Amino acid sequence: MAYVMHTTFQLQNTNKPDDTNYIRQIYIKNKNWNTEPAPIHIEDKTTNFEKILKTKKITKQLNGRNLRNLTYPQSVTLRLLKQNNNLTIKPTDKNLGPAIMETNKYVLQILKEHLLTKDYERLTEDSAKHKINDINRTLKSYITDNFASL
Numbered sequence: 001m002a003y004v005m006h007t008t009f010q011l012q013n014t015n016k017p018d019d020t021n022y023i024r025q026i027y028i029k030n031k032n033w034n035t036e037p038a039p040i041h042i043e044d045k046t047t048n049f050e051k052i053l054k055t056k057k058i059t060k061q062l063n064g065r066n067l068r069n070l071t072y073p074q075s076v077t078l079r080l081l082k083q084n085n086n087l088t089i090k091p092t093d094k095n096l097g098p099a100i101m102e103t104n105k106y107v108l109q110i111l112k113e114h115l116l117t118k119d120y121e122r123l124t125e126d127s128a129k130h131k132i133n134d135i136n137r138t139l140k141s142y143i144t145d146n147f148a149s150l
Contacts, residue, residue, distance in 0.1 A: 003035065005042070006036065085103065086103055087100055088100070
């Protein structure tokens with residue numbers, strides 16, 4: 001909370017014109033940017049407010065209230081979608097939210113885009129088992145040889 005308050009105060013006190021279209025969601029927080037503290041009276045009020053939030057007085061007043069950002073029907077729908085094995089829910093790029101696809105179509109798309117290219121080789125069941133056994137033997141020997149340092 002203090003970081004947001006400091007940032008807001010600092011940005012408001014710069015001589016930047018108000019005609020800029022600032023959209024908070026498309027910016028990434030710069031972890032190396034340190035804000036200057038606000039005036040002491042604002043810092044004191046913020047500190048007191050944070051202390052009040054942490055007390056049981058506030059939490060007692062909130063008991064029994066819905067504090068979720070989804071409505072009940074939205075929560076039920078989301079739960080049903082998660083439980084449905086015929087659907088695959090994946091995040092999209094560029095922070096556009098989730099995408100939902102039928103699982104069989106998703107698997108086919110992955111196979112076409114990745115596994116059925118010249119970069120991959122399809123193995124027979126026997127050769128796959130042989131490779132797995134080789135990897136197991138190699139890992140066991142590494143563990144046995146380096147047991148003291150592990």
